Amino acid sequence: MADLRIHISGLELKNPVICSSGEHTMTAEGIRAAIASGVGAVVAKSVNESLAAKSQLDKTDYRMVGTDWKPVPWDFNAPQDASIFCRSGLIQKSFEDWMQELIFLDREAAVADCYVIPSLILSDLDQCVAYAQVVQKMGFRVLEVNIGAPHGDEAAKGAIVLERDASRIETIVKRLREAVSIPLWIKLTGQSENPALLADAARNSGADAVVLMGRFMGFLPDLETHKPLLNTSAALGGAWALPLTARCVALARKRLGPQFPILATNGARSGLDVARFLLSGAYAVELASLVLMRGYSALTQCVEELSDYLDAQGISAKQLTGLAADQLQSYAEQVDRPEIWRKFCPPVEAGARSENPY
Numbered sequence: 275m276a277d278l279r280i281h282i283s284g285l286e287l288k289n290p291v292i293c294s295s296g297e298h299t300m301t302a303e304g305i306r307a308a309i310a311s312g313v314g315a316v317v318a319k320s321v322n323e324s325l326a327a328k329s330q331l332d333k334t335d336y337r338m339v340g341t342d343w344k345p346v347p348w349d350f351n352a353p354q355d356a357s358i359f360c361r362s363g364l365i366q367k368s369f370e371d372w373m374q375e376l377i378f379l380d381r382e383a384a385v386a387d388c389y390v391i392p393s394l395i396l397s398d399l400d401q402c403v404a405y406a407q408v409v410q411k412m413g414f415r416v417l418e419v420n421i422g423a424p425h426g427d428e429a430a431k432g433a434i435v436l437e438r439d440a441s442r443i444e445t446i447v448k449r450l451r452e453a454v455s456i457p458l459w460i461k462l463t464g465q466s467e468n469p470a471l472l473a474d475a476a477r478n479s480g481a482d483a484v485v486l487m488g489r490f491m492g493f494l495p496d497l498e499t500h501k502p503l504l505n506t507s508a509a510l511g512g513a514w515a516l517p518l519t520a521r522c523v524a525l526a527r528k529r530l531g532p533q534f535p536i537l538a539t540n541g542a543r544s545g546l547d548v549a550r551f552l553l554s555g556a557y558a559v560e561l562a563s564l565v566l567m568r569g570y571s572a573l574t575q576c577v578e579e580l581s582d583y584l585d586a587q588g589i590s591a592k593q594l595t596g597l598a599a600d601q602l603q604s605y606a607e608q609v610d611r612p613e614i615w616r617k618f619c620p621p622v623e624a625g626a627r628s629e630n631p632y
């Protein structure tokens with residue numbers, strides 16, 4: 275039986291599959307279903323103090339789109355390559371009520387060798403720091419703070435803050451680090467020129483782990499109505515994002531070294547995708563869209579598929595971590611093969627070329 279355990283900032287997780295924050299972790303029932311699926315941890319739906327962020331939940335909308343960008347039915351049986359295009363908001367419960375609910379769920383999780391992780395989304399920094407102190411005082415074992423939510427640029431001013439500036443990230447993480455000693459995971463945006471630089475800033479300021487990387491914002495026109503789908507820009511994620519996130523994780527590992535825990539999010543849709551992210555240097559993987567697309571049982575399948583893969587490879591989750599990332603080469607290191615490029619050009623004459631270049 276493959277050894278799935280991994281260690282992040284002094285915590286042992288029974289496996290590296292984490293149910294990521296979203297509407298599916300906004301109720302006690304949803305969180306219980308995620309715990310029961312067998313994942314290593316569950317990140318609860320994020321909260322902050324902003325009334326605008328709470329009221330944004332009433333303006334949310336969601337579409338699943340196929341690879342041709344046309345909507346596909348949201349029937350929890352979506353093809354793996356469908357993308358989710360959506361406007362999300364934050365939980366409308368008060369911080370205090372949500373934390374009261376979560377601390378009981380975290381105790382239930384502990385019995386199942388799992389964690390329920392509260393998640394804060396930055397609005398006002400002083401308030402965020404005060405909330406972090408409450409989280410610690412209540413006995414939570416980890417805190418995730420998302421300072422890179424994709425909706426930050428579109429939401430009402432200050433409702434959700436999206437940080438792309440390394441020095442701002444240093445200020446935020448330092449304040450949080452001074453305030454709490456529990457493990458602090460910082461979730462960062464992918465919408466910056468250099469996410470590895472932002473990860474470095476978070477690490478240097480005291481983060482125990484970084485989560486890379488938030489989804490992208492997109493614009494999708496509807497061919498029938500000639501209007502923007504959902505009327506607005508919206509966050510977009512799909513299986514296609516995996517190589518983009520994987521590169522970001524691999525580059526961050528190169529910059530921060532193998533000892534610093536990086537978690538991957540954005541693009542995993544199966545246990546084999548979790549393995550791909552581990553190979554890219556992630557200690558664990560946070561999945562949200564898969565649950566929204568296929569339900570909580572998809573997480574169980576994910577853990578099983580990862581376990582089968584590791585069994586077949588005769589390797590543990592920990593041993594797999596970073597194997598591909600550590601062999602990442604530059605273009606300049608490649609050997610000269612002048613004959614290659616011609617094989618990949620289409621034939622000029624009519625008729626398809628029959629031989630495959632490889």
Ligand SMILES: Cc1cc2nc3c(=O)[nH]c(=O)nc-3n(C[C@H](O)[C@H](O)[C@H](O)COP(=O)(O)O)c2cc1C
Nearest residue numbers: 294295296297320362420511539540541561562563
């Ligand atoms: C509908 C929806 C709501 C989300 N809400 C939150 C949230 O409240 N807090 C947060 O940190 N991330 C949130 N996310 C981001 C996910 O946790 C996850 O990081 C992201 O979707 C990328 O992973 P995926 O490809 O597995 O979906 C949300 C994502 C979706 C699709």
